[in-house]
Each structure stands twice: as structure tokens, then as C-alpha cells.
Amino acid sequence: MNMATSVHADTGLTGRTWQADMIAPDVDAGRGTQQCFVTASFVVPEGGARPALFISALGLYRAFINGRRVGQDLLTPGWTCYDNRIAYQCYDLSDLVVEGDNRIEIWLGDGWYRSQVMWEHQKILNCWGDRIAAIAEVVDGDAVLLKTDDRWKSGLLPVTASGIYYGEDYDARLEHAAETGAVEVLPFDTEKLVAHETFPVRALESNAPVEKWQDSEGRFIYDFGQNAGGYVRFTVSGERGASVYIDHAEVLGPHKAFDNRNYRSARAATHYILKGEGEETYAPVFSFTGFRYARIAVDGKAEIVAVEQVPISSIADVKGGFECGEPAVNRLVLNTVWSQRANFIEVPTDCPQRDERLGWTGDAQVFAGTACWLGDCQTFLQKYLRDVMHDQRENGAVPHFSPDPTRLHRDIFPGDWAGSTGWGDAIVMIPWQLYLHYGDRSVLEACFPAMQRWLDYLWSISDGPIIHPHSVWGETGFTFGDWLQPVGDNRKPRPTIADDCAATLYHFISTQLTARIAGILGEDEVEKGLSARCEEIRAAFVHEYFSPAGRLAHNDQTSYALAFLYDLVPEEHFDAAKAYFRRVIEDAGYLIGTGFIGTPALLPALTKLGMNDLAEKVFLNREVPGWLYQVEQGATTIWERWDAIGPDGTIYDPDMNSYNHYAYGAVCQWLFEDVAGVHPSADGPGFSQVRLDPAILPALGQVKMWHDTRAGRLSANWRISGGRVIYTVMLPEGIRAVLPVGGRKKLEINGKPCLTEQEEIALNSGRHEIGFDLSGG
Template structure:
């Protein structure tokens, strides 16, 4: 089966990827009972005298679809047509189905699920149902050689599927005793075909199935399976038994003390599967229209049935890993692996915060802090561009950017919390994500597409307080409200450590986005806007100094986030540099290595320390095994990244299950530092897309040996180093088309590249091939 992506690629085959112009109608099953009722299908029989050599089926849906031709599944894509702002555009897929056709009678059947289109979105206190519509429907057109063989119209039939109920949060109930049969007609639905676009990124796919690593039976007879990995996934079951026997599958991410099965953190998400056997020999089942976030599955069998096999099937939109990092510390290597799993689990059509609870939303703050890491670990170009189109569509008339996108609250405002848009650090995704796409892929088209939205966002920021300093209101949802450094740890609550204030955090991001958009304007040739924004960024910088720096050089809140962001983005006045570094070092040392940063501060902390030469502190904080810390999670058995530093206590107790995800990629943003600073492969804005890199590894002795690789548009870059008795040996491999800059810095004694001395203060360039660089540390 050949699946046509937005790029026209179909595995090893290539089909035309041009825009398809549908002549078919969007049709809805007349028997559709609405959201949370039994699933339905639309179907049509047609006859062929001769099977064509190539026949392409193009189709989409309101809701989710699973298509069959002559009883065989069409394609292997999952959760099609995907998730977008459906009032802006809906993806369609195209498949070469010639091998599924037969001479004589043929039957096409399209099963429909509620999906994101109309099943519950948001949490129990503010559930949104039927967000984009209350009718599911399908549009399909089968063509061969320019001839329409069959298409959806009012002649189709409809009926009920074995999917008794489904929903993204709900899960799926399936009764295999039900055989689909034509029982009703269809309704031609009002639908604008101009909304249909080719799928803009890779389809969701299955990864290799995982077998259980352990299992046990609870006192009441239920069996728990441990798959050894937390993932966005579903289970595949093989069963045998009598008709009417049932199997129930519950999911959880963690176990409480004494292996207590605990999924309270799923909140109102039922997140279960129920399967009723047909009694027809061995039966195989995996959900069609949903997925879960879990490591553990608990099986309850009712009636005469036997589970003969069970596997976990992880799913993702980014199945291919594009980068890797290993060191001499096993738990660091596991941390990188955990980040890869959290990206896979949450890069399912949209970059979501989590795959398990009643949320699973495309939070912009999480996405912007992780965007750089996302591009290192997977080819995220088309995935993030698709997401940015939803962010642009959700942007409010006043320029505020949604907290998450696609945003159900734009169409269905939630009372009592104001507009769910406009937080600094979150809305800045409209600037920062396109910039990362430019750095990693040389994608200036992403900059151009997002540039008008960037300008509207910057005008919104300036307007919050009518000037360079942003003074956000404390009331949730009020105009200009900010999440600040979300989940920033404060230490002992009897004597909490200092944290960044909202005005400082908001103004920092005001500067970051303004300065960055000025650069983008220059790249795009928007010289007038560039000059205006450069002037504005200087105004913000001057105001920031006046508002937040004391004459001693101390920043107002003297916390790790304030210092890290101020240093990393050039907001520390030069005359305060020496004093400021002293304050920053002291603030980092006072915590004895534990982290004092939340969502926006964490990605900046280690890069700031490293680039200031405080590699000893960066190493200590990174390798800290106490809470809060990255390796604390690994030591507690984490196989993905946690939402909260303190998500699980040392005795295994769950902290605050009402807001606690164990698969939340944001803190995995530290991997960008591992690639760019520790391995030393820095992409350059003047030669984007890895046409040229700066090779500048930071030597953290405890991590030796370090090895990293990354697949670029030119091929694979490899870099690594070892430290032995104060002597560093680096290996750098560059593909054709890539060059690397190497600087003769004063702290690198006896620097040599391929046996030739590199003078201090000089810069050389290395071309394609393998290079050996040595120096004394």
C-alpha cells in the first residue's frame, strides 16, 4: 500500500503530491446519533470491468476515519485525517489502492469516529463537546487515469460499526459481534471543499510493538502488564473465547507503593478499552480512533475468554530519530532516551503537553521551549510548520497568541477565566519556533509565513502596559496575564528561594521576541520593520536595566531564571558583567546543585552557565540526583520526562495527581544544550540549516566520553570528545556541503586540528570529512 504524504512520498514510491480538487460531497450517516454514541460508516458498491494499473483514493472526514476496500484496510496511517483548526483547513490523504480492487463488484466502506472534532476536549470543570461540529462525515473520491470511478454523494448507504463508543479521552468500546450492514441512507452535509489541503506533515504511524517486561495478578484476579516504557500508544490484544465475553483494559503511567495501580492523574479521561468477543476463533484487536499515555495496562476478563497475547504499540508523527547523544554516564543517556520517547508520545499530529489525561493540548509554551531540541532529535520541520498554521489561525484580533493550539476555547469561550491567550513565554512560540526552523532547516519560508503574526504579537505585548516594561495582572485570564516561569521550584516552603516576578519574566520575553523579530525582518528584507524593531528592542533593554538592575549589578529577584535569561539574551549591562556573574554563581551555588528554574528558565540555565565559563556549576546542576533535578527522575525509574520536578517522591508517592503528567517533554529541552554546548555543534544564523556550524565543545569531565550525531539536509554530522589526564581529543565528521568554524580560544592550550597548530585568536574552517582536534583543558 502506498501512502501519499504532503510531500508526495509513499515509502519507496512517489505519487503526485499536487493539490487534489474534489468534486465529491461531504456526506454524513443518517443513523449518526451524535457525540458519544455508536460509531457509524458510509459505504458504496461499484463495479469494474477491468482493474486499472493505478487508482488513487483521496479522502477526508469530519471526525476520524478508517477506510476499507473489499474488506481490506486502506493504508496504515492512524488518526486520519489528523488534527487542525478544522474551521481553517482539514487535511486529506491519498492512497494508491489498485491492488485492493477486483474485477466485478467492489465495496468501499469508511468507518467514522468522533476524534478531536467532536469528542470531549479540555478538562472536567470546563469540558467542550462538539467543538467543530456535531456531525461526523466523509468525503472520498476514487480516480483512475483522470476518470472518477466512485465518489461520495447522496447515493451512498450508512450503518453502524462495532465501535460502540469512542473519544480521544474516553477510549474505545468495541463489540465484535456487530457486523456492519447497510441500514440507512446518508445526508449531504454543508461543507466548503476549499478547506481541504494535502496532509501537511507525516501521518501518525505505529512504531515497533513492545512486549511486556513483567506482569502480575492482583488479589481480585485482574492482571497488570508492565511494558517497561511510558509512551503514547495503545495495546494490541489477541483473544479467544465465547461470544459476549468481555475484556477491559485500563491504563496507568506509574504505580504507587506496593505496586498499586494508580491513574488518578488521568482526571476525567476514562482512557480505557472494552472489547466484546465475537466467539469466532482467535480475535485480534487494537483501538481504531483513540490512543493513551501509559506504561502499565490492567486487564479484567469477564466471562469465558483468554488473553493469548498482548503488546504495546507506540504511535507518533515523527517515527524516525534524527539525532543521538551518549556520554560516560548511563543515567544521562537514559535521560536523552526519555526525551526522545516524550517527543514521540506528544508529537501526535500536534505538539501536546501530555498524551494521557483530559488535556492533550498543543500548549505553545511547552512547544517553544522544546522546539530546538525537537529539531535535534527528529525531523520536525513539516510537523512544526503545520502547528504554526494553527497558532496563526487561533491568534486573536488584538494579536494575543493562544495558550494552546488548536484552541477549543476560541470557538467556545470558558467563563470565569478570561481569554485563553496572551501569556508571555507561551505566545512567543510564534517567533521562536519559526526561528528554530530557520536555524535547523534554513527555512526562510516559515519566517515569511509567520512574520505578520509576529508583528501582531509584538504590538500586543507593547500594548499590555503601553510601553517596554510589561506589568501583567495577577488575576488569571485578565488582559496580559502570564504563566511566568511555570512550576518554578521554591525549595523549602518554610524559607523559599527567590523566584522571578511576572513583570521581569514578561519583559524578558518581550525583549527576546522583539530582538529576534528584528533579525527576522532583516533576513526577509523588511528593512523598515527591522529598523523599527531594533529601536524598540533597545528601548526595552534600557527600560529593563532601569527597572530590574540595582547600581551594584544585582538583578531584582536574584533567582536562577532571571540571571540565566538575562545573560543568555544580552540584557546584563556590560559595566555590571563582573558583579552579575558573581551574583549568578552565588545563586547557583546556594542551592547545592539543585535546579531553581521552571518552564521558561530551565532551557536557559545550563547554556548560560556554560557560556559564562561556569562549566563546573553546569556539570554539578546537570548531574544532581536530588529533587529538583533531571537525574532524580531517572533514578526514580522514569522512562519519559515528567511535568513536575517533584512528580514522584522517593517513597513512590504521587505528588498532586490533579496536575501531574509523567510524559511531558518540556524539561527535556536540556538536550539542546547537550548537542550545542556539550557536544559543541552549534548551528549558525548566518549559515542556517547546518551549511556551517561552530564547533565549540564544553568539556564537562564527568561526562567523558561524549558522542553525538545529527542527520541534516546534507547528511550526518558526528561529534565527540574524550578527556584523559587533562588532554581532550575530539572527533568531528562533516558531510559534503557542511563546514565548521573552530576558534583558537585562550583557554584551549596547544590547540591542534588534524595535527596543525591553531593560533590563539584565530579562526579556521574545516571541510567535509573526519577531523581530529586536540587541546589541553
């Protein structure tokens, strides 16, 4: 029967039995040319039919029934490792069909499937295939009213060119084009088709321009006040054949000069030719980009009537918030939300604007905790992990990004773009965060074999606990280390972590965590073996990197932060190493000295050690490098580089400079868990239990956080009054908490002195007010 479901062999995802064929338009001239449609007619019988459309494509599709759009999803069927699986969607057509004759038209675009991926000097074209095609069925119960087969017709669209990096060209004069061609049935395994795995990409509330001006060439530049991933929707009126050209930018140069050099080879533009029939409204169908500014050039007799920015995202709803008495911090959190939205479009990408937009594993693993605080990311990150596991190499190396185009095109990317520590560890770190936030044991089970293969790969790099990475990209054992770690004044640079130390730290981190996961899964022998390996790495690390005086070899912020956060500092060196850590921070003038892997660990390590004074000064620093420096430079998203814009407005090297990169937004995890003091607990995953332990930073004035868990809204806030901290939490039904006593002076809970000698106090669901002296908190 047509409606029968199946289970995808590799992933356990829902599939279905298809009668339809995958059909390609024979008018298609290939990648980068005029896009196509396929079409057919079908009959809906009388008597209250409720037909549904099951549909997918090679490339991107948008479907229409009787000229009306089907659904509101964008960029369908989405982006996966297309050689492994492709999503299909299902839509109710009840409000679109009529009894009797109906017409379906499926528009097809190049999308990720065959438009350019990767950067210009190593670009890949036709990555997963060179034919765009559609598969669809209209069903009513068990009756198949229509299916794609060789009887369908095809034609050319008014979309004359499109691509993920390219943008889109549209000639409205070509609308309502005739069916000029036939279709070809392509060989295709329908077992690859799985029901869409996560939330669809949707348009968010649009942003109107906050400012508009004209440049020296007569083009209008619009500032939408917010950097976002999406597109411009505009209305224009004018003569037939007049045109509108829109390009985009994230930042402005001196004198408000439009500057999108950092897009590199991504044209990221829209070109629209008018049909000349009153007001015409248009937005791209098959593309998007990252931008705050749009520059619009009109050629011919035409006038822009309206223009707006339309952000898009797979994660539309915000599930958590943090506010304090420092407005710049509040803007930083909002910037992180916007960077997550712009980069969580089908996969967690590094950036939404330039010729890259890849699912970098390193960025994703450091940000996963923050992502789950700010949005419901369970299915989104599970989908991503399936691609990561499919891209994992036979030797256990995890890809630098996923879906990974380089795996299929070794002629363009010799060597192997996989296996970097800090990046490949995503296969361990992301499932753990999903377990903590959603209590999802199944993701641990699904990823556990891949975790073990990754750990075996790490050990194999140098045949032992200390990893000596290869210095050449693509060679086995290459690592990005602490990517973009700042060095300060280049005349007298500050120390940075060496690749071998960074790699060995992550070797320990992932081995320790996988051992813990093995215990949760009841894999006792594996847990025992990994725990022994973990201790071997620990001993080797101490021998290799600690001096007899307790100083770490590279004496840099990242080394100390990761070593302290993950308990790699031996007891005999603890006090000395802590003193060295403090001095390293103070000697840097409280400026950040960490890159991609060190930054998420820096402030948590300081608060863990009780050095809240240092954490406060580093976090609230307004100089470069610093989180609030970005804010005060006008950032509305998180930057890739600490020094992306100089104090004088100078734009740093545009060849690698994104202004919408969420990695450093990982600091928000520290705001929720340490500053607001709400820690997810492995003792009660999925927020059935939390640990309450706020780090009080007086300069923040007051703190408020909230998070929508599956049990309801959890909130916590603290304020300082008369030398006392008043900490108020609201635990929804089904959530309990533990509160470490931790030497807090004059501790009171709900107005009653706490005299217990216990190390921690249990709190049930409900509202609780906790008070303690600031000096002891």
C-alpha cells in the same frame, strides 16, 4: 477536471477540485454513541486501472476496500483548526481492487472533532461540529469511478463508543452489520481541504510486557517497561459475550498498586466484547492514550493469549543521538525521545494521557530546538504554526495552545486564553529554530506578520517596554511566568522570578529576534524600528531590575539565566551579576531553581559564562529537583513536575501531574549544542555551517553525538586523555564549520599546532581531530 489542483488561499497548501459531497450517516445518534460507517459499490474497468482514493472526514475515518484496510495511517485525517482547514489523504488502491465490482466502507469516529476536549470542569463537547461525515473519490486518471453523494448507504459499527479521552468500546458480535440507513449531504466548503501537511501518525515497533502480576481482584497488570503514547493490542480466546476491559496507568503507587488518578476525567480505557470465534485480535481504531502499565480484567469465560504495547507517533524516525560515559544521562536522552514521540501525535501536545493533550505553545517553543535535533520536525512544526496563526487573536495575542477550542466556546471559557509571554513567543521562537535547522526562509516569511502583531500586543499590555501582567487568567496581559518554578524548602523558600520580570525578559527576547529576522527578510525599515524598540526595552529592563551593585531584582536562577543568555546584562554590572549568579546556584546546593521558561536557559547560560563547574554539578545532581533524579526514580519519559514522585515513592498531587511532558527535555539542546559543541548557525542555516565549541564536563567521561542533516550524518565526540581533550568531528560534504579559538591552550588541528591569531578557524567538510589542553578548554 477532477485531478486539477489548487492552492489553499490562507496557507498556500495544495488542494484539489472535488466532485464529491461531504456525507453524514443518518443512523448517527450523536457524540459518544455507536459509531457509524458509510458504504457504496463501484466498478473498476478492465485494462490495468490504477485507481486512487482521495479521502477526508469530519471526525476520524478508517477506510476498507473489499474488507481490506486502506493504508496504515492512524487517526486520519488528523487534527487541525477544523474551521480553517482539514487534511485529506491519497492512497493507491491498485493492490486492493479487482476488475469489476468492488465495495468501499468508511468507518467514522468522533475524534477531536466532537468528542470531549479540555478538562472535566470546563469540558467542550462537539467542539468543531456535531455531525461526523466523510468525503471521498475513487479516481483512475481523470475518470471518477466513485464519489460520495446522496446514493451512499450507512450503518452502525461494532465500535459502540469512542473518544480521544474516553478510549474505545467494541462489540465484536456486531461485526458485518447490515446497511440500515441512508446518508445526508452536508453543506461543506471543499476549499478547506488540503493535502496532508506532514508525516502521518504511524505505529512504531511494539513493546512486549517485561513483567506481569495479578492484583487482589484478580485483574492482571502488565508492565511494558516504557511509558509511551499509543494503545494495547491483544489477542483473546473465549466464549461469545465474554468481555475484556483494559485501563492504563503511567506509574504505580506503593506495593505496585495501579494508579491512574492523574488521568482525571479521561477514562482512557478499552472495552471489548468477544464474538466467540477462536482467537480474536483487537486494537483501538479511533483512540490512544499515554501509559506504561495496562490492567486487564476479563469477565466471563475468556483467556488473554497475547498482549503488546503499540507506540504511535507522527515523528517515527530518530534523527539524532547523544551518549556519554554517564548511563543516567544516556537514559535521560532516551526519555526525551520517548516523550517527543508520545506527544508529537498530529500536534505537539503537553501530555498524551489525561483530559488535556493540548498543543501548548509554551512547551513547544522551549522544546523546538531539541525536537529538531531528535527528529525531522520541519513539516510537523510548520503545520502547527499554521494553526497558531489561525488562532491568533485580532489584537495580536497568540493562544496558550493550538488548535484552540476555547476560541470557539467563549460561553465555557470566558475571557481570552491567549497572550501569555513565554507561550505566545512560540510564533517567533519556533520559526527561528526551523530556519536554523532546515534553512527554511519561507517559514520566516509566513510567520513574520504574526510576529509583528505579537510584538505590538506585548507593547500594548502596559503601553511600554516594561510589562505588568494581569494576575487573573483570561484577562489581557496574563502570563504563566516561569511556570512550576521550584521554591525549595517551603519553610524558607528560595527566590523566584516575578511575572513582570519574566514577561519583560521575553518581550526583549522576541523583539530582538524578530528584528534579526526582519534583517534576513530584507525588511530594513522594520529591522531598524524593532532594533530601536529593543534598545528601549533593554534600557528600561536595566533601570527597573538591576541594583547599582549589579544584583538582579529577584536574585533567582531564571532571572540571571535569561538575562545572561540574551545579553541583557550591561557591561558595568557584568562581573557582579555573574558573581551573584554563581552564589545563587551554590546557595541552592546546585539544585535546579527554574521552571518552564528558565530551565532551557539555565545550563546554556552557565556554559556561556564559562562556569562549566556549576553546569556540571547542576546537571548531574541526583536530588529533587533534577533531571537525573527522575531517571533514578525509574522514569522512562520526562515528567511535568520536578517533584512528580517523592523519594519515598509518594505520588505528588495527581490533579496536575503528567509523567510524559517533554518541556524539561529541552536540556538535550544544550547537550548537542554546548556539551557536544555543535551549534547550528544563522550564517549558514540548514547546517550549511556550524559552530564548534564544546563545553568540557569531565564528569561525563566522554561524549558522542550524531545528527542526520539533509547533507548527511554529522558527528562529533570528545574524550580526555592525559590532560588533553581530543575532539573529533565528521562534517559531511556541504557542511563547513568555524571553530572559536577562545583561549584554548596548545590547540592542534589534525595533528598540527595552531598558531593563528584569528578569533576563529574555518574547517571544510571531512574528518577533523582537534586537540587542546583541558585546563584551557
